[in-house]
Structures are given as C-alpha cells and as structure tokens.
Amino acid sequence: METNLCVAGFGGQGVMSLGKFLADATCNSTDKNVTFFPSYGAEQRGGTANCFVVISDDDIGAPLGDVMDDLIVMNGPSLAKFLPTLKKGGNLFINSSIVSDQIDRDDVTLVKAPVTELALEMGNAKVLNVIMLGVYVGFTQVIEPAIVWDTIEHKLASKPKLLPLNKQAFEKGLELGKAQRG
Amino acid sequence: MARVFMKGTEAVAEAAVRAGCRFFAGYPITPQNEVPEYLSRRLPEVGGVFVQGESEVASVNMVYGAASAGTRSMTSSSSPGISLKSEGISYCAAARIPMVYANFARGGPGVGSIQPAQQDYLQATKASGNGGFRMPVLAPSTVQEAVDLTVLAFDWADRDRTPVLLLADGVIGTMMEPVVLPEPKTEEEVAAIKASKKSWACIGHELDYAHRAWIQPGNWSTLVMQQVNEDAAAMYEAWKQEAMVEEYQTEDAEIILTAYGISGRIAKSAVNLLRAQGIKAGLVRPITVYPFPDAAYDRIDYSKVKAILDVEMSIPALFVEDVKAAVKGRARIETCLCSGGNIMSREAVISAAKKIMEG
Structure with a gap:
C-alpha cells in the first residue's frame, strides 16, 4: 500500500510545513516508509511552492510519483497545474476561500474547506495550513490525529504561545474533514 | 537507535560530525546549502571549526590544509561548485591527503539548473581534476545510505589517504526520509584518529626534523613522481575488490x-x-x-x-x-x-x- 500526496499553493501558505508535519508524524509513530520532497523555484513568498509526501509499507522508489492519490490545492494556479496528476477516484482537497475555479473532473472526490477565511476568523491567517492538515487527516484517517498533533506540538515547542491557536486550527480542520467522509 | 526524519543534506552533515569530522569549509550553492548551514551551528558544539570560505577554491584548499594537519575534514558543493574545487581535489590526491567531499548534483552543463540531475558522472568517476588520479565515488540512493556512506567515506579516506567523493544529487539532498544515525565517535576516538596520522601529517615532530611531515602535491623528480603514481595505481587496482x-x-x-x-x-x-x-x-x-x-x-x-x-x-x-x-x-x-x-x-x-x- 502506497499513498502519494501532493500539496500545492503559494509560497507563504505553509505548504511545506503541512507536508512535513504529516511525514514527520508518520516517521515518529509507525514502521512505514515515508518521504517528503519539496519543490520550489528561486521565489519566496508569493511564488509557487509544492511538496510531495509518499507513505508506504514497502520501499519507496520515487519521492514524487507520477500519479497522485491525494491532492491538496491551496490556490488557483496549483489546481490547473496538478489536477491532471490526480488519479481517477483520488481525493481533491481545495482551499475553497480562494479556489473558485470550476473543477472539470467528476471522477475524483472533492473535499472543500474555506481555510483562508477560517484562519482569518481565528485571528491568524498563517494557520490555514494546520486547518487543512486537520481536514486531510480527518477525511483520510491516514494516521492517528493525536500523533499528528503531538508532532505539531513538538515542532512548535520553542513558540508555546502559538500552541492554543494551532490546536484550535487543527481541531477545526479535523471536524470539517470527518464531516465530509461518506 | 530510534529513527529520525531528516533532510538528506542535514543527515550527511550530522553523519560527518558523528564520524569525527571536525573541519568544514564551503561556499553556498543550491541545492546543498543546508550542509554548511547545519555545520555552521553543529561543528562548534563539538569543538570543530566551520568556515564559509570566500570561494569554492579557497574552501577546498582550507580542507586540504586542515586534513594535512590530521583532522577529519570535509567540503561539499553542487555541480558548478565542484568544478571549481577540482584543483584542490587533485592536490589532495597527489599529496595523499584523506578528505571527503559531497556533490549534490544539479542540472548542467554550465550553471545549468538548480534542480536535481546526474550529469556529473564522468567528471566524478574519470577526471575530478588534472593528472589522472582516481578515488572512491560513493553513490547513495536513500538518505539512510547517504548517512552510512558518509561514515564509510571518512574511514576509507583515512585508511588509504585518498579523497573520497559522495556523489549524491538534488533529490537525495533535499528530500526527507527516516534515518537511523550512527553512534557519535567520542572525543577520545576522534583524538586517536588524528594521532594515528602522525607518521605523515603535520601534527608536530618533537624537534625530529629528519622525520617531519612534508605535504607534497607533486615532486620535481620525475622518478619520484612515477613511483608515486605507480603506488597510487596499485591502490586503485586493489579497490576493485571493494566495489559495492x-x-x-x-x-x-x-x-x-x-x-x-x-x-x-x-x-x-x-x-x-x-x-x-x-x-x-x-x-x-x-x-x-x-x-x-x-x-x-x-x-x-x-x-x-x-x-x-x-x-x-x-x-x-x-x-x-x-x-x-x-x-x-x-x-x-x-x-x-x-x-x-x-x-x-x-x-x-x-x-x-x-x-x-x-x-
């Protein structure tokens, strides 16, 4: 069993952190093989950024697959770029606050979450990635939510002030993700 | 040891420290910048020295110097930067100086691209500098293997007094994967490694001028130079038994x-x-x-x-x-x-x- 995930968005949306939290949690809590591979150009904030996470029971070949099982899209340009790589029957997670484009495929499962708006409502636009991570984990159940939270908590250990907000963001995401499970 | 989730470049850097590397000099280039970044923080913690050189040429020659004084030393770069280091690598090969360097290869030729590639193969394996020398070239396919081969590289370099190249690429360098790190060498072990090089390295001669170390990247006697090359060729021949x-x-x-x-x-x-x-x-x-x-x-x-x-x-x-x-x-x-x-x-x-x- 191998799951290929692509997370794509603007630089600054926390795309890399989202992928890393998930991959790191998998490494810490399971015997599975897992890879994280970032892809970015010379740009920083505002440029495109995407990363690939592969979780597998067997050895992992390419840390970025040709075909994605799951795709998380945080902005419009990423949808156009990566939707063709999503397999038939795959899961498409979109940041519905800013991705308003028509989804021209009816052979994928669409999970919508207005993570930019929700983050702003919580008072910090930066937590949109943690909300989306919650949505992804809540929907796919790929790994225990508690383990993902432990990893986030560990990574943010030097900034304890941010923990309550991130906890709220992660739980909101989990709730949204779980609610959209069939 | 528990597995940890690490980026290839940082895992190689940590493996080097654990293998007893106490000197690194380098110059920034994508996609290997995390090696110097990591070591700039980590080496001082273990009493080592990190230098960001003013260029690739300066950096590799600092490694030549530190390694000549018996310290396990390393540099790293990516394709165009490796080309610049070739002079120093050739000097280390000629003077039989053990050192380790890593190439997180990217697209080429020229400045090429900053993304991963395997276009430095012939340079790595046939001619990493002038003069027709060879050296072990280790090519990891996972982050774990990059860690294991980094440790092997230092041992091999010291055993045979040769440069060793870790030939990785931008994927191995930038991807993260679970790794089990080796036990770090103790300070006593690191000191013992250095002391074991006393017969040839510049680590003090106790006023025994006749037997002081003399690092020579060549020789004006053609007869001596031929002997140096014959000895090296015999070593290269022996390496065939160690292919992995x-x-x-x-x-x-x-x-x-x-x-x-x-x-x-x-x-x-x-x-x-x-x-x-x-x-x-x-x-x-x-x-x-x-x-x-x-x-x-x-x-x-x-x-x-x-x-x-x-x-x-x-x-x-x-x-x-x-x-x-x-x-x-x-x-x-x-x-x-x-x-x-x-x-x-x-x-x-x-x-x-x-x-x-x-x-």
Missing part, C-alpha cells in the same frame, strides 16, 4: 534495469511494478561507481536477458559507458533518460522496459 553493488531480482530476470543513486531507487520500484505485471525484471545498482562493480554484470544470466535498460538523469547518457564496458557486448543496451533538472519518472521507466519486452 545492490543486485535485486536478477536471478531469473529477462530484462535488467541498471542505475545508480536516485535513479537506482526509482528503477527498483519499477522492477517491483513490472514483476506485478508479469515481466521478469531485475536491477543492478552500483553503490560504488568507482570502483565500478563489473563483477555484478558478469553474474547476470545473459541466456535469459533480452536487454539491459540503463536509467539515468543525464542526456547524453554517461553512466552507460561503464555499463557497456562491464556488459562486454553480451546483451543489447537501451537507455531511459531525462535531464536538465527533471526527475526520472517511474512510469517512463516502466514503459521503456515494456517496449523492449514487447518489441
């Missing part, structure tokens, strides 16, 4: 994929998928690309094999030249290539293999 290779599902294979480094792991997963589709594929993955594991290609049952498929992230194909020399005309050789910073697609490997088997 992964042979996977080769016994009954009808098609053999062959690749090194990042392409090696992609080819391995292609072998599994081809087998699942009923195609008897196998893999030969050199781990040392110098010395090249010719014997693994002799162990192939050519009566069963329809073709060898060379998989590499280089156009034109470069690794294929060593493969051809090892296969010695016993099977047809085809290639599956990409270049310029594009990463090998597993689907492309599978379809290339299928085309051969159906053809």
Whole structure:
C-alpha cells in the first residue's frame, strides 16, 4: 500500500510545513516508509511552492510519483497545474476561500474547506495550513490525529504561545474533514 | 537507535560530525546549502571549526590544509561548485591527503539548473581534476545510505589517504526520509584518529626534523613522481575488490534495469511494478561507481536477458559507458533518460522496459 500526496499553493501558505508535519508524524509513530520532497523555484513568498509526501509499507522508489492519490490545492494556479496528476477516484482537497475555479473532473472526490477565511476568523491567517492538515487527516484517517498533533506540538515547542491557536486550527480542520467522509 | 526524519543534506552533515569530522569549509550553492548551514551551528558544539570560505577554491584548499594537519575534514558543493574545487581535489590526491567531499548534483552543463540531475558522472568517476588520479565515488540512493556512506567515506579516506567523493544529487539532498544515525565517535576516538596520522601529517615532530611531515602535491623528480603514481595505481587496482553493488531480482530476470543513486531507487520500484505485471525484471545498482562493480554484470544470466535498460538523469547518457564496458557486448543496451533538472519518472521507466519486452 502506497499513498502519494501532493500539496500545492503559494509560497507563504505553509505548504511545506503541512507536508512535513504529516511525514514527520508518520516517521515518529509507525514502521512505514515515508518521504517528503519539496519543490520550489528561486521565489519566496508569493511564488509557487509544492511538496510531495509518499507513505508506504514497502520501499519507496520515487519521492514524487507520477500519479497522485491525494491532492491538496491551496490556490488557483496549483489546481490547473496538478489536477491532471490526480488519479481517477483520488481525493481533491481545495482551499475553497480562494479556489473558485470550476473543477472539470467528476471522477475524483472533492473535499472543500474555506481555510483562508477560517484562519482569518481565528485571528491568524498563517494557520490555514494546520486547518487543512486537520481536514486531510480527518477525511483520510491516514494516521492517528493525536500523533499528528503531538508532532505539531513538538515542532512548535520553542513558540508555546502559538500552541492554543494551532490546536484550535487543527481541531477545526479535523471536524470539517470527518464531516465530509461518506 | 530510534529513527529520525531528516533532510538528506542535514543527515550527511550530522553523519560527518558523528564520524569525527571536525573541519568544514564551503561556499553556498543550491541545492546543498543546508550542509554548511547545519555545520555552521553543529561543528562548534563539538569543538570543530566551520568556515564559509570566500570561494569554492579557497574552501577546498582550507580542507586540504586542515586534513594535512590530521583532522577529519570535509567540503561539499553542487555541480558548478565542484568544478571549481577540482584543483584542490587533485592536490589532495597527489599529496595523499584523506578528505571527503559531497556533490549534490544539479542540472548542467554550465550553471545549468538548480534542480536535481546526474550529469556529473564522468567528471566524478574519470577526471575530478588534472593528472589522472582516481578515488572512491560513493553513490547513495536513500538518505539512510547517504548517512552510512558518509561514515564509510571518512574511514576509507583515512585508511588509504585518498579523497573520497559522495556523489549524491538534488533529490537525495533535499528530500526527507527516516534515518537511523550512527553512534557519535567520542572525543577520545576522534583524538586517536588524528594521532594515528602522525607518521605523515603535520601534527608536530618533537624537534625530529629528519622525520617531519612534508605535504607534497607533486615532486620535481620525475622518478619520484612515477613511483608515486605507480603506488597510487596499485591502490586503485586493489579497490576493485571493494566495489559495492545492490543486485535485486536478477536471478531469473529477462530484462535488467541498471542505475545508480536516485535513479537506482526509482528503477527498483519499477522492477517491483513490472514483476506485478508479469515481466521478469531485475536491477543492478552500483553503490560504488568507482570502483565500478563489473563483477555484478558478469553474474547476470545473459541466456535469459533480452536487454539491459540503463536509467539515468543525464542526456547524453554517461553512466552507460561503464555499463557497456562491464556488459562486454553480451546483451543489447537501451537507455531511459531525462535531464536538465527533471526527475526520472517511474512510469517512463516502466514503459521503456515494456517496449523492449514487447518489441
């Protein structure tokens, strides 16, 4: 069993952190093989950024697959770029606050979450990635939510002030993700 | 030891520290910047020295100096930066100075691209500087292997007083993967390693001027220089016994994929998928690309094999030249290539293999 995930968005949306939290949690809590591979150009904030996470029971070949099982899209340009790589029957997670484009495929499962708006409502636009991570984990159940939270908590250990907000963001995401499970 | 989730560059840097490396000099270049970044923080913690040199040339020569004084020393770079270091590497080879350097290769030639590639193969294995020297070239295909080979590189360098190259690429450098790190050498062990080099390194001669160390990257006597080269050639010959290779599902294979480094792991997963589709594929993955594991290609049952498929992230194909020399005309050789910073697609490997088997 191998799951290929692509997370794509603007630089600054926390795309890399989202992928890393998930991959790191998998490494810490399971015997599975897992890879994280970032892809970015010379740009920083505002440029495109995407990363690939592969979780597998067997050895992992390419840390970025040709075909994605799951795709998380945080902005419009990423949808156009990566939707063709999503397999038939795959899961498409979109940041519905800013991705308003028509989804021209009816052979994928669409999970919508207005993570930019929700983050702003919580008072910090930066937590949109943690909300989306919650949505992804809540929907796919790929790994225990508690383990993902432990990893986030560990990574943010030097900034304890941010923990309550991130906890709220992660739980909101989990709730949204779980609610959209069939 | 528990596994930790680490980036390839940082894992190599940490492995170097644990292997007893106490000096690093380097100059920034993508995609290996995390090596100097990590070591700038980490080396001072263990009493080591980190220098960001003013250039690649300066950095490699600082390593030449530190290693001449018996300290386990390292530099790293990526393709165009490695070219700049070639003078210092050649001097270390000539003076028989143990040092380790890593190339997280990117697209080329020229400034090329900042994305991963395997286009430095011939430079790495045939001519990393002037003068016709050779050195062990270790090619990891996972972050764990990069860690293990970094430790081996320091041991090999010291044992034979030679530069050793870790030939990685931008994928191995930038990806994160679980690794089990080696136990760190104690300060006593690090000191003992240094002390063991007293017979040749500049670590003090106690007023015994007749036997003081004399680091010479050449010699004005042609007779001495020939002897130096004959000794080195004998060492290179002996290395053939130490070639390392992964042979996977080769016994009954009808098609053999062959690749090194990042392409090696992609080819391995292609072998599994081809087998699942009923195609008897196998893999030969050199781990040392110098010395090249010719014997693994002799162990192939050519009566069963329809073709060898060379998989590499280089156009034109470069690794294929060593493969051809090892296969010695016993099977047809085809290639599956990409270049310029594009990463090998597993689907492309599978379809290339299928085309051969159906053809």
